[in-house]
Amino acid sequence: MKTVHLVQHTHWDREWYFTENDSKAVLYYFMDDLLQRLEDDNTLGPFVLDGQTVVIEDYLSVAPQQETRLRQLIEQGRIVIGPWYTQSDFLVVGAESITRNLLLGQADCQRFGDAMPVGYVPDSFGQSAQLPMFLQQFAIDHAVIWRGWSEHNVPFSEFSWQAADGSKVTTAVLPWGYGCAKWLPDSPSACLTALQPILEKQTRFSLTGNVLLPNGNDQSPFEYRVPQLLDQLNQQQDEYRFVRSSFSQFFQSLESTNVTLPIYQGELISPKYMRIHRGIFSTRVDIKQLNARLEQTLSQHLEPLLALNWRLGLPYPQHAVDNIWREAMKSHAHDSIGGCNSDRVNAMVKNRLESGLEMAQQLIDLNMKMLAEGISAQLDGxxxxxxxxxxxxxxxxxxxxxxxxxxxxxxxxxxxxxxxxxxxxxxxxxxxxxxxxxxxxxxxxxxxxxxxxxxxxxxxxxxxxxxxxxxxxxxECDQQVESVVKLENPWLLLEANKQGILTLTDKRNQQTYHHVLQLVDGGDAGDNYNYSPPFNDWLINSDDFLTSVTGQQGVLQSSLTLNWQMAVPEDLAARNARRANGELDVTMTITLAHTNTWLDVAISVNNTVRDHRLQVLLPTNVQQHIHFADQPFGLIERQNMPPEMAVWQDEQWTEAPVALYPMQSQVMMYDEKRGLCVLTEGLREYQIPENQQDVMAVTLLRSVGWLGQANMPYRPGRASGMVLPSPDSQIQGMHHFKLSLLAMNNGADSTFWRDVERVRGNLHAWLATGWSRFRTNPHGRVFPPHFSILSWDTELHFSTLKKAQHSDALVVRAWNPTARTLARGSITTNGEVAAATLAETTLQTDRHQESVPTCAPATCVINFGGEKTC
CATH class of the missing domain: 2.60.40 (Immunoglobulin-like)
Incomplete structure (x- = not known):
């Protein structure tokens, strides 16, 4: 007999085709009903509040007088909360965002009671291979997921999921989703009839006699009558034993069976049973770029600057910074950051990110002003x-x-x-x-x-x-600028012919890359969820549309600027008719600094056409079947041609598993002789074209006009989301993109990774003019003309420097981007250093001897004993 664990829950999208204002209004009445039902019947519960504490925050913003009632039910364990602040996407948002999501979510849980010790991820569009690592860093041993799994990954719906650094969590899949047992009938016989096919599907891949049965759905009311039916269901049949349960109770039962679970390592982005919506990685690229810029500004500029000033005796506005992170995370939910929303919601997502940047920049300006004010000038100027x-x-x-x-x-x-x-x-x-x-x-x-x-x-x-x-x-330095027709320094040579076709030569090994940075425009018959090529696409490249090439050489760098006026179809109908009745004006400026081993590329596009996708191609001529991209705190190896492409149609998958992949900012393809790596600012998608397996195609933008559509080549069947026009997703107007291109002359060796870190850079300059939009009184402190908080002798890549969340200490974090173990390295500072987790809990280890596995972060907490430097 199989034990069926009935877990009652709601899945709460804050926004989607409706706004957060709509959501809060519905939440008011949902929670009012939930609280009353639980108080009236002590046998009801536990009820899972979707694993995200923002639901509590939203509810109390419209019903603050209900906090005591809510707190009591949470303390009793009858409403289960956390561990997340929001139900984040894990493939598009950054590593620090995921870390802060758990950090702030668990802080919220501590204010109300205990956090659910389960990494519940019911609806993220695919699962990062790093999720077990994040959960283990916060002492979470279990995960419940939905999208991205199939038996092609691991044959059972219960398994031990292992990250590249060795972290493991016991994982249970909801094979048919969190809403598979929604809206059950009140009659025992009707309920049993409805459950039979559901349970047959739920048990199909189960390894043990324990089965999860999630009872709830999107913004759905509490099905309070269902628990009382369980005894009657148990009496009517002997195949299943139904129990009121929770995810934690399910895992306790699973572990009591002593069954050895299979081990799986890697990401879960299979769309066999559930759509993962390959296309959201580039939908609304303006939102993706804003989010990346905000994440970088917060973790690698504002927080380190505040940490520096805090050590010099200035205040650290912790709550203000946390509020920026929280508002950003409200835009990190799978629909929100995916851009698969109504136009109104996408405007609100964008506004939150812009507001966060505005606040962060003002904090930077004020803190740079205060820093400059305290420095006594050594010279005139x-x-x-x-x-x-x-x-x-x-x-x-x-x-x-x-x-x-x-x-x-x-x-x-x-x-x-x-x-x-x-x-x-x-x-x-x-x-x-x-x-x-x-x-x-x-x-x-x-x-x-x-x-x-x-x-x-x-x-x-x-x-x-x-x-x-x-x-x-x-x-005295020479400011004379000379005209040039090529870019060259001791490492690289870039040449353009009369058509603007570019050839890159790596002078270190004499390897040549032809036709780099070619632009290709194709149709997009998809929607906000999925890119989908037209059934008979018409691809148009930039080769025949060059209008000018100019170049100049200065004292520090040289640049080439290419302008194209690409004749392209103005919409899908014109593309189908092979009419090039529109125009894309594109400017590309390629810069080569005299001391750098990479090219910096800036591309501006005036997007005046619709229903299309624009990519930049990087042919490598590397004959490998794999490539690498970055993921949160790590690197992942992927297939150029997913083997599942051979079977997806025969097996009737929900979506084609095409080689359209997410990245954080980096993708590279190389062998022992040659290779290319591209680093982007806010571009999150690349593709390995089926007919060009040695090419990396980075998506610059895609323009579509619908939230959801049905019957697309890459996604047959019903429409995802709502069949709702979203004309703003055509993203008309000017767009600016930045990327850097590195030639790989010796594989991914330590020199290459040093260059990658140099490309990312973290130098910021600020001119103290004495002018200010806002006046402030002088702080009266005196600072030295140069200063350092700490130095870290390590090959790890920098992630953040910030004040600790709950103490007067600093946290510095780096991560291992390579495929090999790196030494943690030593930190030089006048404080006491201790290794820590992402949760900022101290580890009992010797930091000087510990090594850092691949795809792992290294966090250190530094306690200065309460003394400020100045």
Whole structure:
């Protein structure tokens, strides 16, 4: 006899085709009913509140007077909460976001009671291979998931899931989803009739006699009559024994069987039984870029800067930072960040991210102003603060924008030595927009506005250095710019022919890459969930549409700018008719710094056409069947051609398992002789085309006009979501993209990974003009002209530096991006260092001896004993 564990729950989408305002109104009445039913009948419960504490936050925002009632039921274990703050996507959002989601979610749970010790992920569009690692770092041993699993991954719905670093969690799959047993009839006989086919499907892949039966659905009311039917169901048949249960009770029963579970390692993105919606990785690329920018700004600029200033005695606005993270996480749910929403909701998602950036940038400006204010000038001139977030001494190129009335100026270091710089862009600036005192002036004050590329060296680790802008003094460094037709330095050569076709030569090993960075535009007959090619697509590349090529060489870098006017169809109907009645204006600027081993690429697209997808191609001529991409805190190996493509139609999969993949920012294909790696800013999708297995195609944008559609080539059958027009998802207008291209001359060796970290960079420059939109009183503290909190001798890649969540300590985190174990390395600081988990709990280990496995983070907590530096 099989034991059926009935778990009652709701799945609560905060927004989708409806807004969060709609959701809160429904939540008010849902929770009112739930609380009353549980209070009236002590036998009811436990009830799972979707594993996300934002539901509590939303409810109490509209019913604050109900907190005591809610808290009592949580403390009694009859309402089960957490461990997440929101039900996040795990393939598109960043590693720090996932970490903070659990960190803040568990903090919420501690305020109300205990967190559910289960990594419940009912609806994420695919599962990251890193999920077991994240859960184990927060002492969570179990996971319940839905989408992404099939027997092609592991033959049973219960298994031990292992991350690359060795972390394991016991995992149970809901093979037919969290809503498979929704809306059960009140009559025992009718209920049993309804359950028979459901249970037959639920038990099909079960390894033991314990079966999960989730009773609930999207925003569905509590089915309070179902539990009382269980005794009668047990009396009417002897195949199943029905019990009121929870996910934790299910795992206890599973473990009591002493059955050895199969071990699975890897991601779960199989769409055999449930759609994972390959296409959300590039839907609404404007939202993806905003989110990536916010994540980077928070974890690698604002938080490290606040940590620095906190050590210098300035306040750390913890609650303000947490609020930015929380608002960002409200945009990280699978639908929200996926962009598969109504236009109104996508506008709200975008607004939250823009608001977070606005707040973060204001905090950065105020803290840079306070930092500069405390530094006593060593020389004449305006102070330029170079801030280095990384825990290693850094050098390189950093951008800074200056406003000056003078034609001549120079930049010097603290010893008076002149720094080299190059003007990247120049214009005029109305200063009344910037200087508050000039805003009411009757005359316009115009200054030169120069965006400079500045060469700096020896910037202290997790610290700053002070330079000086001296105006009215002629610079000694040569600012002459020469015209060029190619880019070249000691490592790379890039040449363009008359059509604008680019050839890259790696001078280190004489390997040549032809036709790099070609643009290809094709049709998109899909929706917000899925890219889908038209049944007879018409691909148009950039080769025949070049209008100009210009190049220039400066003191620090050289650049080529290519302009195309691509004749393309204006919509799907025109593409089907082979009419090129629209135009895409595209500008690509490729930059090669004289000291860098990579190309920086900026692409601007005026998107005036619809129903299409634009990609940039990177042919590698590498004859391998695998490639690599980054994932949260790690690297993953993937097949160029998924073997399931041979069987998906015969097995009637819900979606084609095409080689359309997510990334955090990096994808690479290489062998022992050659290879290419691309690093992007906010572009989350790439493809290995079926007919070009040596090509990496990075999606720049896709334009579609529907939330959901039916019967697409890559996704046959019903429409996903709602058949609802979403014209804003055509994302008309100007779009700007950035990526960097690295040639690989010796595989993924340590030199390559150092270059990858250099590409990502963490140098920030700020000019202390004395102007400010907002006045503040002086803080009265004095800071040194240069300062460092700590240095970390490690090959690990930097993730964040922040104040600890619940103590007066600092947290510094790095991660191992390579496929091999790396030494943790030693930290030099005047505080006491202890290794810790992502949950910021101390580990009992010697940090100087411990190594860091592949795809693993290394977190250290530093306690300074309560003393500030200044």
């Amino acid at each position: 305006k102070k330029i603060i170079i801030f280095n977030a990384r825990p290693q001494i850094s050098a390189g190129l950093v951008e800074v924008t200056i406003y000056t009335p003078e034609q001549d100026f120079r930049v010097v270091d603290g010893e008076g030595n002149e720094c080299r710089w190059q003007i990247v862009e120049e214009g005029r600036q109305d200063m009344s927009i910037i200087v508050q005192e000039l805003s009411n002036s009757t005359e316009t004050t115009w200054y030169r506005k120069c965006r400079l590329l500045l060469e700096v060296a020896d910037i202290p680790a997790c610290g700053y250095q002070t330079l000086y802008l001296q105006e009215g003094v002629r610079a």
